[in-house]
Amino acid sequence: MVTLGNGVYMSKYRLPVLNWLRGFEAAARHRSILKACEELHVTHAAVSRHIQKLEEQLGQALFERHHNKIVLTEAGEVLFGAVTMGFSHIQRAVTQLTGHQKADRLVISVDPDFAGLWLVPRLADFYAIVPDTVVEIVAEKGADSSRNSQMDCAIQYSDANSPLENGELLFRSRLFPVHAPSLLQPPPLRSPEDLRHHVLLHDRCFDEWQEYLQCCSATIAFNVRSGLIFSETAHCLEAAARGQGVAIGDDFLAGLHLSEGRLVRPFDSAILSKNAYYFVVPQGGTGQPAVQAFRQWLFRSINPHRTDQGNGRNGDE
Numbered sequence: 001m002v003t004l005g006n007g008v009y010m011s012k013y014r015l016p017v018l019n020w021l022r023g024f025e026a027a028a029r030h031r032s033i034l035k036a037c038e039e040l041h042v043t044h045a046a047v048s049r050h051i052q053k054l055e056e057q058l059g060q061a062l063f064e065r066h067h068n069k070i071v072l073t074e075a076g077e078v079l080f081g082a083v084t085m086g087f088s089h090i091q092r093a094v095t096q097l098t099g100h101q102k103a104d105r106l107v108i109s110v111d112p113d114f115a116g117l118w119l120v121p122r123l124a125d126f127y128a129i130v131p132d133t134v135v136e137i138v139a140e141k142g143a144d145s146s147r148n149s150q151m152d153c154a155i156q157y158s159d160a161n162s163p164l165e166n167g168e169l170l171f172r173s174r175l176f177p178v179h180a181p182s183l184l185q186p187p188p189l190r191s192p193e194d195l196r197h198h199v200l201l202h203d204r205c206f207d208e209w210q211e212y213l214q215c216c217s218a219t220i221a222f223n224v225r226s227g228l229i230f231s232e233t234a235h236c237l238e239a240a241a242r243g244q245g246v247a248i249g250d251d252f253l254a255g256l257h258l259s260e261g262r263l264v265r266p267f268d269s270a271i272l273s274k275n276a277y278y279f280v281v282p283q284g285g286t287g288q289p290a291v292q293a294f295r296q297w298l299f300r301s302i303n304p305h306r307t308d309q310g311n312g313r314n315g316d317e
Contacts, residue, residue, distance in 0.1 A: 016054050021083055023050035024062060028072055028080040029292055031168075081296045085129070088289035104133040106290040109154035112139040113233040114277060117253040119155070126297045133290050153281045153291050155298075160276035167278035170298070171252060171306050175208055176270040178249035178263040179240055189246070189266040192216040199245030200227035203236045208248045208271075215271045237263065251305065252277075 015021075026036035027047060036047050055062050062076035072080060110119055115137060127135060143156065158164055160172050177195065187197055192213060200209055209224040227245060230236040233253055240247035241262040249263060250273065257263040279298060281291060 016057055017050075020050040020054040020057075023047040024054050025080065025083045025087065027051060027063070027070065028076060029084075031070060031072075033070065077300070081300065084289070084292045084296055088130070088293055104130070104290050105136065105152075106130070106133050106288075106294060107136045107138060107150065107152045108294065109138045109140055109143055109148070109151045109156075111155055111157045111277070112141055113253055114155050114157070115139045116234045117237070117256065121256055122301060125301070126294060129297060130290055130293055148282055151282060152288060153279065153294060156278050156280050157275055158278060160274060164278045164280055166283055167280040170277040170279045171302055172276035173250035173252050173273045174270040175212060175248050175250050175273050176265055177212070177246050177267060178237070178254055178258070178265055179246045180243040181261065181264050183243055183246070192267060192269070193220055195246060196222040200224055201236050201239050201245040201247035202227060202229040203233050203248060204229065204231060212248060212269075212271050216267075216269055252302075255305065 022040065023036060023042075023046070026039050027033050030036055030039070033044060033047050033051075037044050040047065051062060058075070058079075060075040061073050062079060063070040064073055116139075119137070123135070123137075127133075138151070143154070148154075155170065156164060156167065158167075163169070177189075177192075179189070179198075183189070183198070187194060189195065189198070195213070202209065206225050206229075213220050213222075213224065228239065230239065236247050237249060237254055237257055239245060240249070241257055246266075249258070249265075251270075254263055258265070279295060281295075
């Protein structure tokens, strides 16, 4: 409390009613008002009213309401991040005061390519948000974590046209050629046609190069089934960065190499990947504060760089 000059006392914090925030947080976390009602054991009208009161106090819409789904607005994302952090700190304090002082543990199953090329270089930024949490990264290829109770959440690589159970779209990459600034093999790349004179580097298979050339022009026809094949994206991009050939990169996993100047894009043309990365939380695990903190940080870090359609953050209303 702070004292005004006339002896009137007012609260130091001018915050919305806690129940309003609880209703908003649950709806935003589940991306569903119905699921928020089930968690809080209240009616649909109650949660809707809490969100409406909150929006009236803030003077801004927190959700975009569509048929059978809700999507956080930019203002909603800002508030959701703050409320999630606040509730997490309160939960940590309650845990300590009740005698359960064991550190929180967050176990994340991650596709190895995503772990090495995107997540690990940025992990310190997330850990600064949850310094009292033990974060365990389990790199595993092709794992299905949708029902794995040993994992708190996961980042999985899968078919873009077959959404994963308990998963939401994280991003879908654009694919394009990349090479070292000083490519060892002449001639220079002025058009996709010039690729016939260079060593092609393949990430697991020949398909992406074949699709890229077909997208560029139906008249470009040369055998792409030559060059070097790698079982890991990281190794393929590293070979390209060392001038050993031209690889198919993307706007996420090759992003760090491109921003540091180790790789460059010779052409503007690109194709959309047939696969996508999904953020997956096993059934029943969405309420863990550390999972929500990680999800918020993950989407906040990725969304500014996305070029694919849709944001993967909606749900049934």
